[in-house]
Amino acid sequence: MEIRTRFAPSPTGYMHIGNLRTALYEYLIAKSKGGKFILRIEDTDQERYVEGAVDIIYNTLKMTGLKHDEGPDIGGDYGPYIQSERQGMYMKYAQELIEKGQAYYCFCTKERLDSLKESNCDGVAFAHYDRHCLGLSDQEIKANLESGIPYVVRQKMPKEGSTTFDDVVYGSISVENSELDDQILIKSDGMPTYNFANVVDDHLMNITHVVRGSEYLSSTPKYNLLYDAFGWNAPSYVHLPPVMKDAQHKLSKRNGDASFEDLIAKGYLVDAVMNYIALLGWSPSDNTEIFSLEELQQKFTISGLSKSPSIFDIVKLTWMNSEYIKAMDFDKYFALVQPKLDEALKNKSLDFKKIAALLQKRLETLNDVAGLVDFFDQLPEYETDLYVHKKMKTTVEIALDSLKACLPVLEALPVWEETAIHDSMMALVVEKGIKNGQMLWPLRTALSGKPTSPGGAIELADILGREETINRIKKGIELLEA
16 A cells, blocks of 8 residues: 655644644655655635745745655646635535435524523533534425525534544544534535545545644544544544643744744754754654654654654754754855855955855854854954963963064965965974964964954964954054053
8 A cells, every 4th residue: 555645734824843843754654665745735724824825835845855746736646735726525525424414504603602602501612512403304404505594514423432543653542422522514604624624635635644733633533433424444643742842832933933934044954954853753763863854764663753742952953953064065065154154244355165164163053154254354342361361371471472473474474375374383383482372372362353263373364364464463462562
């Protein structure tokens, strides 16, 4: 049997982390077994539709490499793949259930339903519809339909016994049928409800595995009863525990937590984000933490999924992101960093590739670039205590002496390049009988004006050039002499 999974997002805004994790697991479940990954847009809730959200879905899947085999944009044998374009078929299936005695027309007005709520002794929403319309005769139903009275179609739930289903993650789960309400299948506007459209579409598209959040566990008996009513085989269910912000709160865009788009805008790499998301609820058989998407396809197994909630740790993601940056091919890395350098630096004569090379082992996110390179454009104001470094064994006096000594050597250097600068400074260290740090720390401080910098004195002098290096050393001397 071919494994077929589907990612069925609603076009209601940005892609949040939990939703993207579901898409990733659906992709891996299918691809790890040579199956198909299908994209279906579930837009039956028109009130929540957000303009441009479908493009966000397409762009996110493209960026992350989750290439779907069938979908609205590429077609397939089971289309249309947008629920609103499938609208005509749902009523046919609802009527099939009505004819089987598994569903019925409900003509109750909003006022009547509200009165049920008011009559509830606790003053809260009624737990179950009272089946007022279940006993209508065929003649009454026909008259109401011909009169154009608005209606919904409700599923007739069993009231005795229990419904049991097996979930890949949570095991066997049973629910008493007496707890189930006669759920609405077709709304008064003719659109199917989320639950009904899901079941019909999954069956018609031959979906074998349904992956979704654990919040849908309580709805699953309703899904299975629909499958039973039609006489269809239910798919395998894979319910995922929530992604948490902390021990008490779910990760939620509504609460200001980062979406996928937010993380990319903050300078995180797509591959690092996807690698990290894969580990939010799944564990490999070994202790490996860094995976490409292709490696995930080879390593992924459903048995590795956990039923425990996962906490989204931005510190762990940041570490993983830095590891990805360090390991990147330089040309690919530079293509990502160059726009950041263009934005951060006014001096376009600087060698951006050399600056990028200094940054690669130091960046945690791409957005760190600006704060690390600003001194290349302009030397910041700084105090003399920056020259004092206990480990380097420097004092203000030693720093002043070192800068005064290196100034004429660098001014006279015949060729300005990294090796020549290095050799001249090392020769000067030997000549003066001091430690390397007692020469290079003062020089690095004079060139950067910062307590830390991407690269040491030699690399900074090479990038800044002879004239700017000399000027900054002179400013350092003036500061130390003041």
